[in-house]
Amino acid sequence: MHATAATALNATPIGTREAWGWRGRTLGRAIVTASGEGWLRLVSAPADKAGGKLWEGPQEAERLMPPAVPRPRLRERRTWTEGEHGYLAELYDKVTAPTVTTHEPVLRAAPRLDDAWWDGLGTALDTIAAVPSDRVAVRQEYLDRAMPQYLGTSIDTKVPTWTTAHGDLHWANLTSPTLTILDWEGWGTAPAGYDAALLYSYSLLVPDTAAEVRRRLGHILDTPAGRFAELVVITELMQTVARGDNIELEGALRTRVECLTRK
Template identity: 65%
Template sequence: MYSVPEREVAHRMRRAHAEAAAQLDAQVVGGGESWGWRGRTLGRMVSGPVGDSWLRLVCAPAEKAEGKLWEGPMAAELAMPQDVPRPRLRRRLTWTDGAHGYLAELYDPVRVRTVTVDGPVLREVPELGDGWWHGLSTALAALAGVRTGRVAVRQEYLDRAMPKYLGAPVDTTVPAWSTAHGDLHWANLTAPHLMLLDWEGWGTAPAGFDAAMLHSYSLLVPEAAAQVRHHLGHILETPDGRFSELAVITMLLQSAERGDHLDLATPLRERAALLLDSVE
């Protein structure tokens, strides 16, 4: 999903991943690695007592190795209905080593690739059939109805960030809330068989948040963005959906300010201007 991090981080994560595999009586099979943002996660195929599995390692500062992100995948395992396709979580373990805390999760293997393999931003038109889009729409509807006390997006954040990053006065009051994956980008979706990956941050968010995020990460490829609007227009082309797009654009512009996906900033601002004009 992301490039290999700097040498020291990569060495430490590989060592911790091997330690987790040993504790789970598993061995790494093959050389393929899947890295998360800035080396925060590392996933590899392993083989053990229950056969082939996907072992995902998460790292955080030891003092932050708990809470919403740490517990998200287990909470999703307990709460998600069958209409939300995802790899099933089978075992987990946590430990602390000096300044770092680790979470190891053993999942059923995913035999298909993510839509993008080098990050969340879409850079070419994906080959996705109507059945795939129908499955995604069904999954988002089922997810939206899950009852949870988890929070993915806070009103307080939107009050503070939306006027700053949108550069215009805007009503920041969320018109409707629902449950969202919270990080629904192209590297967290598989094809041709649909699965939703990485359930760390799920919780309540503005209604339509997931569709809005997928659309925002598609803006570098206008044809693909048009496909998102076509298949998820029943979500996006509503007052709730337009608000969620502005919320997502706010978050991604803040991320760009920190140096992430700089080429996305201009189309995000152009889309925000269009949306703001439509609500005036």
């Protein structure tokens, strides 16, 4: 189906690298077209679920995100259904810098990131937060249910401040040495500080980098809203632990909960 999408978009796959997404839901490959090289990403879903927020996210980001947010530009898209599956093909400009981590969001070794990279990330997060949107990345109803389940019944679940977030800001969605923020499927409103809190939580296995995230993004994280956002992220990640993912983060996440909830 990726080859079918390439033909429809007058693109030819090049190289041998195949970038598979979570549980094989997406497949990306480098391509070349008459206008130059690019990247073709194909999304697959059951036909009755082929649409909605996740499918519209990159198109909406192309329409609404300011130039200060570094991201791959979306050239064209196609959607179609075949049999029991729906497909979304997205043709992007080429991004030459590699992602910080290759296959997973969890950081396991300290990356070498310069001041310009960190400054660009801080500017991007501040810019994203100010973009008006009716898209939703995190719902209050979910927090009311999940936070007491994973953090304890004494937790106040009311979000103090809402802003717009990328919604999946982890190390496999960030490139270096030139910063690009990838994967705009799930962006929308979330508790203020959500993106910074997510990146910090995925850094906990590398304490030096975790400390650097806090130092560089302290204006977001070291606030009451930022601390609440950490609890939100920990809730979500503890839920993934219960499902068998991110097992190695569990101890560090529990330590952070104790720190954040200590009176």
